[in-house]
Amino acid sequence: MPSRSFLLKMLSLAIVFGAWEIAGRVPVSYAFPTFLESMRALALLAIDGTLFTAYAETLRPLALGVLISAILGIALGLWIGLSARFDWLFSPIFVVMQSAPLAALIPLLVMAYGIGLTSKVFVVCIMAMPVIVLNTASAVRNTPSSLTEMARSFLGSRLDVILKVIIPAASPVIFSGLRLGISAGFIGAILSELKITPTGVGDIITYSRSIADYASMYAAIFSIILLAVLFLNLLEKLELHLFRGNNRGYVTD
Amino acid sequence: MTIFGFRLPGMSSLLLWGLVWEIVGRLGITFFVPPLSAVFATLFEIIGTPAFLKALSETAYAFGVGVTAAIAIGVPTGILMGRSRLLDELLLPWVNIFLSAPLTALVPVLMVLFGFGMTSIIITTALFAIWIIILNARAGVMQINRSLVEMARCFGASPLAAFTKIYFWSALPEILSGVRIGVIRAVKGVIIGQLLISIVGFGALFELYSANFLMTHFWAVLIVLFAMAFSISELLAYLERRVSYYAAKR
Amino acid sequence: MSQTRAAPRSTVPLAADIAVRTRDVSKHYGTVEALRNLSLDFPRGQLTSLLGPSGCGKTTLLKIIAGLIPATSGQIEVSGKTVTGPGPDRAFVFQDFALLPWASVLRNVAFGLELRGVARSEREAIAEKYIRDVGLAGFETSYPHQLSGGMRQRVGLARALSVNAEVLLMDEPFSAVDEQTRRKFQEDLLALVANENKTFIFVTHSIEEAVYVSDQIAILLPRPSRVSEVIRPTGIRDKGADNIRRDPEYLDIVDRIWASLRSYVE
Numbered sequence: 001m002p003s004r005s006f007l008l009k010m011l012s013l014a015i016v017f018g019a020w021e022i023a024g025r026v027p028v029s030y031a032f033p034t035f036l037e038s039m040r041a042l043a044l045l046a047i048d049g050t051l052f053t054a055y056a057e058t059l060r061p062l063a064l065g066v067l068i069s070a071i072l073g074i075a076l077g078l079w080i081g082l083s084a085r086f087d088w089l090f091s092p093i094f095v096v097m098q099s100a101p102l103a104a105l106i107p108l109l110v111m112a113y114g115i116g117l118t119s120k121v122f123v124v125c126i127m128a129m130p131v132i133v134l135n136t137a138s139a140v141r142n143t144p145s146s147l148t149e150m151a152r153s154f155l156g157s158r159l160d161v162i163l164k165v166i167i168p169a170a171s172p173v174i175f176s177g178l179r180l181g182i183s184a185g186f187i188g189a190i191l192s193e194l195k196i197t198p199t200g201v202g203d204i205i206t207y208s209r210s211i212a213d214y215a216s217m218y219a220a221i222f223s224i225i226l227l228a229v230l231f232l233n234l235l236e237k238l239e240l241h242l243f244r245g246n247n248r249g250y251v252t253d
Numbered sequence: 254m255t256i257f258g259f260r261l262p263g264m265s266s267l268l269l270w271g272l273v274w275e276i277v278g279r280l281g282i283t284f285f286v287p288p289l290s291a292v293f294a295t296l297f298e299i300i301g302t303p304a305f306l307k308a309l310s311e312t313a314y315a316f317g318v319g320v321t322a323a324i325a326i327g328v329p330t331g332i333l334m335g336r337s338r339l340l341d342e343l344l345l346p347w348v349n350i351f352l353s354a355p356l357t358a359l360v361p362v363l364m365v366l367f368g369f370g371m372t373s374i375i376i377t378t379a380l381f382a383i384w385i386i387i388l389n390a391r392a393g394v395m396q397i398n399r400s401l402v403e404m405a406r407c408f409g410a411s412p413l414a415a416f417t418k419i420y421f422w423s424a425l426p427e428i429l430s431g432v433r434i435g436v437i438r439a440v441k442g443v444i445i446g447q448l449l450i451s452i453v454g455f456g457a458l459f460e461l462y463s464a465n466f467l468m469t470h471f472w473a474v475l476i477v478l479f480a481m482a483f484s485i486s487e488l489l490a491y492l493e494r495r496v497s498y499y500a501a502k503r
Numbered sequence: 504m505s506q507t508r509a510a511p512r513s514t515v516p517l518a519a520d521i522a523v524r525t526r527d528v529s530k531h532y533g534t535v536e537a538l539r540n541l542s543l544d545f546p547r548g549q550l551t552s553l554l555g556p557s558g559c560g561k562t563t564l565l566k567i568i569a570g571l572i573p574a575t576s577g578q579i580e581v582s583g584k585t586v587t588g589p590g591p592d593r594a595f596v597f598q599d600f601a602l603l604p605w606a607s608v609l610r611n612v613a614f615g616l617e618l619r620g621v622a623r624s625e626r627e628a629i630a631e632k633y634i635r636d637v638g639l640a641g642f643e644t645s646y647p648h649q650l651s652g653g654m655r656q657r658v659g660l661a662r663a664l665s666v667n668a669e670v671l672l673m674d675e676p677f678s679a680v681d682e683q684t685r686r687k688f689q690e691d692l693l694a695l696v697a698n699e700n701k702t703f704i705f706v707t708h709s710i711e712e713a714v715y716v717s718d719q720i721a722i723l724l725p726r727p728s729r730v731s732e733v734i735r736p737t738g739i740r741d742k743g744a745d746n747i748r749r750d751p752e753y754l755d756i757v758d759r760i761w762a763s764l765r766s767y768v769e
């Protein structure tokens with residue numbers, strides 16, 4: 001028998017999609033298709049393949065940007081966390097970036113790099129990087145001192161301490177920083193498709209809006225949100241699985 | 254960091270970066286980076302102009318209304334979710350979905366439903382802020398020490414008194430931290446909204462500057478924006494520290 | 504485990520038999536004076552307890568001996584050699600165990616040897632032996648979070664034993680385990696001291712524990728930090744683990760230490 005929490009989740013879905021359907025039938029606005037119409041449009045987009053080519057397009061700057069941010073961000077974060085000098089030099093930049101509305105840089109990026117892939121990758125990078133860097137740095141800084149002292153007392157070299165203690169101890173937080181970075185990267189990728197040039201899913205959204213095919217527009221938006229949420233949830237599950245028990249090993253009970 | 258035994262304050266390296274910026278600008282390496290001094294000169298020039306003040310007030314208005322709505326709806330919702338298991342199980346999946354969803358994708362929907370104007374920007378702002386506010390208010394209520402509630406019951410507190418004297422204060426540190434993160438997100442939301450619906454506020458200003466390649470103007474506005482965002486976030490962090498001194502001691 | 508002792512250990516040792524010697528050690532943390540001119544000898548093959556109220560500098564002294572933090576002034580000698588940093592002659596057992604949460608028991612125990620560059624098969628063989636010795640056979644592939652507090656500290660102990668250092672530094676090793684486990688640990692520790700011919704430096708804030716396990720007890724007092732007294736509970740050492748707590752001399756010493764410490768407890 002399905003559990004109470006599963007049933008409630010289903011009920012919750014039914015209520016929301018039901019409300020969407022009813023609101024679309026009323027209709028609350030000429031631009032508000034019903035749930036079923038939107039799902040039909042989604043199916044059509046999927047069947048004629050438009051959706052998949054669009055995703056291939058959308059995910060390219062996202063994947064590239066996230067990859068660059070991950071490599072650069074983790075390296076920088078490690079460096080900042082390990083060296084007080086680097087911390088002083090670089091932390092403020094990322095702290096400011098973290099709170100700043102970086103989307104405002106987009107017009108500038110477009111002027112500098114044009115409307116192609118480079119600009120889009122850049123947008124994803126500036127959105128994803130700060131949280132990756134800051135998480136990595138603070139994870140490194142917060143390595144339990146008893147673990148580093150342990151490694152030093154057993155004659156670990158500085159490199160040993162970094163590779164065998166600090167990085168593994170920091171990896172759960174680094175990973176969650178990566179997940180948050182990807183989440184921010186999604187925002188950047190979609191923003192750049194809507195703002196810079198309509199390609200991929202952004203193109204479906206913009207085009208179907210211009211021809212008043214609202215069902216397709218809602219379908220595309222629905223699918224990108226679904227994809228992002230599913231992917232991020234998957235990462236979170238993976239995180240819980242990979243680092244099970246990691247934060248409990250050294251607390252006393 | 255310390256130099257010659259003197260501790261350098263936390264953000265002081267920004268001065269160094271400002272200097273680097275100035276030098277890069279003076280060398281004329283790229284058109285896109287004018288000298289910092291020129292940017293500041295422009296900043297003082299435009300800061301009192303009607304166009305700037307209009308953009309600022311429109312942004313502040315959208316931001317203020319959006320954040321107020323997010324708090325006014327988010328905090329009670331979170332508290333209710335923390336108190337009622339049924340409500341929690343019904344709403345939590347959606348809160349989590351919207352917390353991690355790329356909300357930029359929803360802006361086109363808002364545009365067709367609410368028009369290319371202030372309303373859409375306000376809703377975008379509120380949408381960016383509200384989910385984390387709900388989640389934190391919920392967490393704040395859920396972590397309340399049971400013995401504290403039982404103590405109040407033992408001393409005969411009425412439900413209303415228990416709510417205003419115990420629940421609210423116990424959950425306050427979490428609520429405030431949710432509001433802080435929510436406000437930071439709202440700053441990003443209001444700018445994203447203005448960029449996509451670029452006839453209002455700074456969005457319009459950016460269009461104007463980039464169409465005319467006014468680099469110093471562009472950077473001046475960016476600096477104002479970033480400085481304001483940073484100040485807001487620091488101010489809220491400061492307030493949060495003032496209130497949450499007891500958070501660790503519960 | 505056998506409670507017999509190889510030799511009568513409780514006589515005042517000769518100068519040559521001092522394993523660790525601290526001379527006029529002082530330590531300041533900024534304006535906090537954690538230790539002032541502390542001189543103390545630790546006889547080889549014996550267990551010396553550092554006993555005192557919290558904040559009197561026990562951990563600080565132990566970490567200075569371990570070479571983890573430098574002394575502000577003064578000198579530490581281990582077997583005649585001045586300490587300048589961590590060395591292979593000392594091993595540390597941590598109050599909070601300091602186990603790697605992502606590593607199995609086997610890897611945790613072998614970690615000290617791993618850091619010393621011992622080949623994998625060799626270090627795992629050694630680790631397995633010590634895992635058996637501390638009574639954790641069968642848990643080699645478990646992870647720290649799957650173990651109880653007492654078992655975790657056994658892992659920490661096995662790790663310290665496996666590097667075969669002369670001096671074992673133990674910082675309140677039993678303070679995070681429950682009372683029954685703690686008593687078992689104390690009995691095992693007596694056997695360990697008897698069999699292993701190592702020098703133990705043992706930090707505790709429990710008077711009973713110190714008297715029960717020690718050959719020599721150094722009482723540390725704060726403000727200013729100093730060694731106020733060194734007590735050698737000689738008479739009770741060969742009574743056997745089961746009888747010590749009933750011995751009148753044991754009770755006398757416990758009382759005497761409490762009398763000198765009580766004025767420092769607010």
Ligand SMILES: Nc1ncnc2c1ncn2[C@@H]1O[C@H](COP(=O)(O)OP(=O)(O)O)[C@@H](O)[C@H]1O
Pocket residue numbers: 532533535536537556557558559560561562563564
């Ligand atoms: N890293 C440190 N920085 C500043 N003060 C410290 C530090 N470590 C210990 N102290 C201070 O030194 C004194 C002795 O500490 P400690 O050696 O930990 O005492 P014990 O282990 O006996 O409880 C205490 O007053 C403590 O506050």
Ligand SMILES: [Mg+2]
Pocket residue numbers: 561562563
């Ligand atoms: Mg201590």
